[in-house]
Structures are given as structure tokens and as C-alpha cells.
Amino acid sequence: MRKGVLRRLSVFVLMVFVLGIVVGCGGGDQKTGDGDKINVGLNVELSGGVASYGTNCRDGAMLAIEEINAAGGVLGKQLNPIVRDCKSLADEAMSVSAALVDEGIVAQIGPLTSSNVQGSTPVLMDNGIPLIAPAATAPNVTVDEKTGETLKYIFRVCFIDPFQGTLMAEFAADNLGAKTAAIYKDASTDYGKGLAEYFKKTFEAKGGTIVAEEGFVKDDRDFKAALTRIRSKNPDFIYVPGYYQEVAPLIKQARELGITAPMGGGDGWDSPDMVSVATAPNLNNTYFTNHYSSQDTDPKIVAFVEAYKAKYNKEPDAFAALGYDAVQLLVQAIKDANSTDPVKIAEALANIKDFEGITGKMTIDEQHNPVKAGVIIEFKDGKQVMNTRIQP
Amino acid sequence: MQETKHKLIRFCGEVLVLVALFTVIQYLITAGMLDMYYQINLTSMCINIILAVSLNLINGFTGQLSLGHAGFMAVGAYSSVIMTQFLGQPFAIGILAACAAAAVAGFIIGVPTLRLKGDYLAIATLAFGEIIRVVLMNIDYVNGPAGIVGIDKLTTWPLLYWSMIITILVVVNLINSSYGRAIVSVREDEVAAELMGINTTRYKVIAFVIGAMFAGLAGALYAHFFYIIKPETFNFLKSFDILVMVVLGGLGSTTGAIIAAIFITVLTAALQSFPAIRMILYALILIIVMIYRPQGLMGNKEFGRETLNRIWGGRR
Missing domain, CATH: 3.40.50.2300 (Response regulator)
Known part of the structure; x- marks a missing residue:
């Protein structure tokens, strides 16, 4: 019988110990804000x-x-x-x-x-x-x-996301003097869709026309078919709201097809991979909107x-x-x-x-x-250069 | 007569313990002694227990390696949210819809894939989970990749607790029934089971559908507590998290799954204060446990009446 008592006692001690830990944890974070x-x-x-x-x-x-x-x-x-x-x-x-x-x-x-x-x-x-x-x-x-x-x-x-579309439309119409534009958006994200929608709204309000609207989805790798259709419309500006994974090969293929029109996008373009995939010469004459530029003077x-x-x-x-x-x-x-x-x-x-x-x-x-305000950043020979700051 | 009386007393005692545990925590919540932080972790704990116990039925007892549990959870979460938020139905209907939809999804995926074995089944279920996620991403009705935001908080402590208890009861009683013995025999030796006249595919599908149903229940409870759901929440990493709990607890031990779910939830919360090395510590602790307990915390044993009696020295 003694053995049984000992065993029960040890279980009891163990339980008290566990309970102590639980309670101890609970009491620990009652921190009131220090005065200073x-x-x-x-x-x-x-x-x-x-x-x-x-x-x-x-x-x-x-x-x-x-x-x-x-x-x-x-x-x-x-x-x-x-x-x-x-x-x-x-x-x-x-x-x-x-x-x-x-x-x-x-x-x-x-x-x-x-x-x-x-x-x-x-x-x-x-x-x-x-x-x-x-x-x-x-x-x-x-x-x-x-x-x-x-x-x-x-x-x-x-x-907010849509504002980037507005910003780029103003830049394309006012600074680049574009009259016609094509949109080639990432249709699989709200980001791409939102930017495209506001770009269109503002660009049309500025008197421009959207001549083509195409879409790609995440992980697409071949953009030539849609780019060929865009080329036939010969737009002054191409808006590509999306992330760099798709945008970088897209720009490369566009330049290979002989599209020389300026292209633009949002902060999803901001990555070192842009230059390594799309290569510096192809990125010339492309612009994207961002929150700030570390090169601002x-x-x-x-x-x-x-x-x-x-x-x-x-x-x-x-x-x-x-x-x-x-x-x-x-x-x-x-x-x-x-x-x-x-x-x-x-x-x-x-x-x-x-x-x-x-x-x-x-x-x-x-x-x-x-x-x-937002800033427009331009790729110049593979370097990100701040182009202008636009105050709404 | 003596035996029945003892059984009755034991049953009443167990019910009393369960009700007492519930009441104590309910009191602590009403009295404001458990603040939001503890309530959130308590909720995670209950949801993790439901997920681990239901996955253990598939992986541990039936021996079918499924990696698509988060997919069923997603089905449950989305169908319940569509019911309560878009169609204005009460939460009870939402939960039922979640269970039904997840069970149907389990049936649809189970019938063709459960003919596969081992890694093939693992890959098929993994792929299924990913399909669910990608399909949800492309449905505009549920806001695609951005997910559904601002879901009403309808998951309450009583609902969580009793859902958890029901899950455990169903799984434990299923395993202790003749169905359960058939299910375990499939795990032990499929050929031998078939020779004994057991329709192995049927029992595999039964276990799979029940497991999926409870994952759907967990999804519904999750969605109505955490305010936002999006397809990315239910990616394959979520499936692995649940699998980790099952393996850590011991394949084929319900109590093991429960203990591991509690352990993982507490560990995650406890490591919050070390943000920089948090995931390193988490991985390290898991590795250490697996080195010293390769069969999992509980092996395939259960912690139940018998164990308690052995420790406490009472009658068997």
C-alpha cells in the first residue's frame, strides 16, 4: 500500500508543478506602461x-x-x-x-x-x-x-493601389505626351486590375484613348501573341501593371518584337531581377511609380x-x-x-x-x-533613376 | 450488475470532468480573467485539435498519407462564409454546409485517389489541395486572391469546445467499433484485410470522408474567428503544419494528436517573444523531439482510463 501512496503523492506534486507553470506564464505579462x-x-x-x-x-x-x-x-x-x-x-x-x-x-x-x-x-x-x-x-x-x-x-x-494607376496616367499624358495607350495587365491579382482600372479612367479623362486591353496571369511565360496584337495598334504608351516575375520577360519579348513605345507599371516592378532578366538595353524608356526613390536629392x-x-x-x-x-x-x-x-x-x-x-x-x-506625392522612376541603362515627383 | 454500475459511474464521472473544464474556462472568459490573447490561443488550440484528430484518422489509423487537409479546411471555411455572410443564413446552417461540402469534396477526391498507395496518394492529395486554392483564387464571387474580409465573429467558446469534443468522440468511437477494426486492418496489411473479406476501398473512403468533414468544421470555426480568409491561408504549408502535429503526437494515437496540437500551439505562442530566432527554435525543438521520440510523443498508445488507473493505482 505504501507504494501506492508514494505514487499518488508524486502525481500530485507533478500536477501542482504543471499548474504552477501555467499560472506563472499567465502572471508574467501583466506589464503596465512604465512612467517614462x-x-x-x-x-x-x-x-x-x-x-x-x-x-x-x-x-x-x-x-x-x-x-x-x-x-x-x-x-x-x-x-x-x-x-x-x-x-x-x-x-x-x-x-x-x-x-x-x-x-x-x-x-x-x-x-x-x-x-x-x-x-x-x-x-x-x-x-x-x-x-x-x-x-x-x-x-x-x-x-x-x-x-x-x-x-x-x-x-x-x-x-492605395489605384492611385498608382492615376499617377502613371498623368505622367504618360502630361510628361510623355501620349495620345493612345494599350493596357496589358496582370488579370490574376486585384493589384493589376485596380491599377489598370484607374489608369484607364484618368487617361481617358485626359483625352487619351485606350486602343487595346490584354491580360496575363501569374506564372505566364509567353506573351508574344498578345504583344503582337498590341503592336498592330501602334500605341504611344503601354501600361503593364503586374509583378516583376512576369513583367521582366514580358518587356524582353516586347522589345524583341520591335515594340519601341515607352512602357510603364507600378511598384511591383521594383526588383533587382528586372535588370537581370529583361536586360538593361531593353529596359530603356520604361517607367514605374513608387513610394519614394533613394536617389531623391x-x-x-x-x-x-x-x-x-x-x-x-x-x-x-x-x-x-x-x-x-x-x-x-x-x-x-x-x-x-x-x-x-x-x-x-x-x-x-x-x-x-x-x-x-x-x-x-x-x-x-x-x-x-x-x-x-508619388515618384516616377525610370530605368536608364539598367539603373533606376528618379524621373519626377508628382503631387496630386 | 456490478460491472454496469461501475460503467455508469465512470461515464458520469467523465461527463462531469468535461463539463467542469468547459465551465471553468467559460467562467474565466465571462469574468474577464482570460484576455483576448489567451482567447485567441485557446481558439487556435481547439481548431488545431480538431484538425489533428481528424487528420490522424486518415494518416494514423487508416495509414493513408494525405497532404490535402488544408484544402478541405478551405472548402469548409469558404462554404460557411458564403452561407453566413453572402446568403444571410445563421451560423448553424453555415457549419452544416461546411461539413457537408467538405465531406462531398472528400468523397470526390477519395474515390479515385484512394486506389493509389503511399507517395502516389500523398502527391494526389497535395495536388488536390493546391487545385482548391487556385480555383478559389479565380472565383470573383469570393474576391479571388484578396479573400473575404470582415467576417462576423460568430465562433464562441461553447461552440468551439463542444465541436472539439464531438470530433474526438466520433473518431474514438469509430476506431473502437467494428468499422474501426476494419480501418486499422487496412493500415496493418491491406492484402490480408482484403483476404479476410474487408472491402478496403470502402473503409478508406469512409475514413477519408469523415476526416474531411471535420476539417471542414475546423475551417468554418476558423473563418468565423479570424476575420479574414484568403486562398493563401490554406496553402500546402498549412497541411504540413497539421501533419507535423499528427506525426509529433504519434501516428495512430488520438490523445497523442491532442497533446501535440496543444504543444504546438503553446510553443508557437511562447516563442513570440523571440522574433528573430523564433522559427529556428521551433524547428530545433521539433528535431529534438523526433530524435528522442521517433515514434511520436505517444507512439500508437492512448492516454486514457487505463493509464490513469495504472498511475493512480485504482481498479482496472
Whole structure:
């Protein structure tokens, strides 16, 4: 019988031990905001499909936080970044956001892609904490599609997808003097479809005509049939909204078919692979819209690029710049609100006017989208050269 | 008489434990002691348990290597969301539709592919999962690759808990029935089973359809908690995640699948505080477990009454 008692006792001790661990875990993260610190959550993709976006954005945001803290912080308090990885998954983004809320953050920066932002949206809406999305470009991120109402706590610092179409149409009509244009879009993504739609609208409003509309889908490799049809229409400009995987071979094949018309696209073109696949001579006379250019000669941008290069030894891409701007925008809002109360910060964010960011001067509109400039980047002998900045 | 009485007491005791566990957590939620973070992880845990237990029925008990579980989950998620969000039906109809649609999908894919064995079946089911994803991407009605956003949060704790319990009960009772013995015999030796007069294809299809149905249930619960679904959520990596739970728990052990699902969910949550090395640690822990327990945490044994009795020293 003694053996039985001993066994029961050991099981009991084990159970108490396990219970202790569970309770201990629960009690651990009851952190109330320290008096002299402002907790800022960075919920970004550090692993998974779009890890490079998240990593660069984090680097940009951390640079901004360091600069602000070195200059004495905000309202006399230091910013305390809490970085978490959402694994490029929407459900994980939600869980991470909930954990960050427990840590007592005043605002969350990130995630990068639209669907991951939408994953963490309900948590921040329920808790009344503002989210600043650096690069979520889908229109329905800040607006509830069913009711048409703006989501009170969701903001972004990037322009929305359709705006790139508008921008390129203005550039093609005004700067390149195009009268006719052909559209060859990525029909398998909302990105391609949205850009094409707004390009068409604006180009036609400017008095131009769309002479041909063709589509390709993801992973297509042969574009010659559609390109031949476009060639027969002889357009002044060809708009190719899509991602570089398809666009690079497309441009190569277009030039091989003898199409010399200028071509344009969106930020999906922004990749080193463009030059290696399409080759430098073929890329001459092509343009794309982007959030910013690291070659901009604006002193603010030059200072940012130098500081970023000194710290990380790499060129800052658009995600790094947008991450930097997201933090700066938050700081501006905290100053405007003169408070670290999340609700007041959200109100201040909604009223931001003429904020000077790296990616342009922005004013937050009633749908929480920034009204801001975009840049046109041109490929010149395989190099990305900033062509012009267009203010809407 | 004595034996029946004991069985009755034992049954009541088990029901009591299940209800008590439910009530305690329900109380903690109502009292506001479990905040959102814990609720989200609790939800993931329940959904993972449903997925792991149902995949274990196919992979562990029937011995058919299926890699398309996320595909069935997608079918369930989308059909329930279409019911509740687009057609304005109550969630109950959505769940039923999810189960039915996933079961039908399981039947359609099961009948032709279950003639295949081993890696061939694995590839066929993997391909099926990808087909589902690509088809969903190209249907404009469900917003293509962007997915459906703003799904009402209808998944509640009681619903989750009892769905999980029903899944476990159905799978455990199925395995302990004559159907279950036939299913296990298919795994052990298909030729011998056939010689004994067992219609192996029939039992494989039964297990496959039931497994798919519960994956559909998990999909419906997932969609109505996590606010957004898109085809990319249900890619083959999701199938592998579920497979990892099943293998980690031990092929052919329901309790093993449950323990592994809980373990993986807790591990994922616990590693959130180490963003940079998170996936390295995760992989490392899995490797260590597989080195020391190659048969999985539970092997093919169950943790049940008998084990408890052995530890506690009560009567068998």
C-alpha cells in the first residue's frame, strides 16, 4: 500500500508543478506602461513569404525610434519598441497584436501586407489602439466594405493601389505626351486590375484613348501573341501593371518584337531581377511609380539614406522608408495630442495635415489614407533613376 | 450488475470532468480573467485539435498519407462564409454546409485517389489541395486572391469546445467499433484485410470522408474567428503544419494528436517573444523531439482510463 501512496503523492506534486507553470506564464505579462516609456508595438513579417518586407520595414522603424530617443524622446519620454514576428500569416498577426496589447502599447506599426493588417484589425479596433500600416495598399484596409464606414483606429502612410494607376496616367499624358495607350495587365491579382482600372479612367479623362486591353496571369511565360496584337495598334504608351516575375520577360519579348513605345507599371516592378532578366538595353524608356526613390536629392531623404546606410550597410528600399515614416507620423500624432492615450493619438492621426515624411508630404483624408506625392522612376541603362515627383 | 454500475459511474464521472473544464474556462472568459490573447490561443488550440484528430484518422489509423487537409479546411471555411455572410443564413446552417461540402469534396477526391498507395496518394492529395486554392483564387464571387474580409465573429467558446469534443468522440468511437477494426486492418496489411473479406476501398473512403468533414468544421470555426480568409491561408504549408502535429503526437494515437496540437500551439505562442530566432527554435525543438521520440510523443498508445488507473493505482 505504501507504494501506492508514494505514487499518488508524486502525481500530485507533478500536477501542482504543471499548474504552477501555467499560472506563472499567465502572471508574467501583466506589464503596465512604465512612467517614462512609451511602448510602441512593431508587428511585422520577419519570417515566411514576405519576410524581406517586414525586415526592411523594421530596420527603417528602428532607425526612426533611435533618432527620436537620441533627440530626447517625445513629451520627455523614450520610445520603447517591442518587435514581434507575425510569420506572414493573418491569424498569427491577430495573436501577436493581442500579445502586444497586453504589453501596454500605445500604437502598433505594421504588418506590411494588406491581409495581415486585416488579421490584426479586429484586436486593435476592440481595444481602441491605433494601427499604422506602412505598406498595406488595398483600399479596403481602412474602410469597412459592408457599411462603408472608416475604421476608426486603422491608418496608413502609403498611397492605395489605384492611385498608382492615376499617377502613371498623368505622367504618360502630361510628361510623355501620349495620345493612345494599350493596357496589358496582370488579370490574376486585384493589384493589376485596380491599377489598370484607374489608369484607364484618368487617361481617358485626359483625352487619351485606350486602343487595346490584354491580360496575363501569374506564372505566364509567353506573351508574344498578345504583344503582337498590341503592336498592330501602334500605341504611344503601354501600361503593364503586374509583378516583376512576369513583367521582366514580358518587356524582353516586347522589345524583341520591335515594340519601341515607352512602357510603364507600378511598384511591383521594383526588383533587382528586372535588370537581370529583361536586360538593361531593353529596359530603356520604361517607367514605374513608387513610394519614394533613394536617389531623391531632397536633403531630408539624403540624410535618411545616409543614416540608414551607415547603420545597416544596405540601400533603404520603399519599405524601410515607409517604416521610418510610420514612426515619425506616430510621434507627430503623440505631440499633437499632447498625450499617450491611444484614443487621443488616433484622433490626432486622423487630423494630421502637411506632415513632412521621407515618402512625401502627407495629409490624412477622411478615409485615413494619406494624400501624398508619388515618384516616377525610370530605368536608364539598367539603373533606376528618379524621373519626377508628382503631387496630386 | 456490478460491472454496469461501475460503467455508469465512470461515464458520469467523465461527463462531469468535461463539463467542469468547459465551465471553468467559460467562467474565466465571462469574468474577464482570460484576455483576448489567451482567447485567441485557446481558439487556435481547439481548431488545431480538431484538425489533428481528424487528420490522424486518415494518416494514423487508416495509414493513408494525405497532404490535402488544408484544402478541405478551405472548402469548409469558404462554404460557411458564403452561407453566413453572402446568403444571410445563421451560423448553424453555415457549419452544416461546411461539413457537408467538405465531406462531398472528400468523397470526390477519395474515390479515385484512394486506389493509389503511399507517395502516389500523398502527391494526389497535395495536388488536390493546391487545385482548391487556385480555383478559389479565380472565383470573383469570393474576391479571388484578396479573400473575404470582415467576417462576423460568430465562433464562441461553447461552440468551439463542444465541436472539439464531438470530433474526438466520433473518431474514438469509430476506431473502437467494428468499422474501426476494419480501418486499422487496412493500415496493418491491406492484402490480408482484403483476404479476410474487408472491402478496403470502402473503409478508406469512409475514413477519408469523415476526416474531411471535420476539417471542414475546423475551417468554418476558423473563418468565423479570424476575420479574414484568403486562398493563401490554406496553402500546402498549412497541411504540413497539421501533419507535423499528427506525426509529433504519434501516428495512430488520438490523445497523442491532442497533446501535440496543444504543444504546438503553446510553443508557437511562447516563442513570440523571440522574433528573430523564433522559427529556428521551433524547428530545433521539433528535431529534438523526433530524435528522442521517433515514434511520436505517444507512439500508437492512448492516454486514457487505463493509464490513469495504472498511475493512480485504482481498479482496472
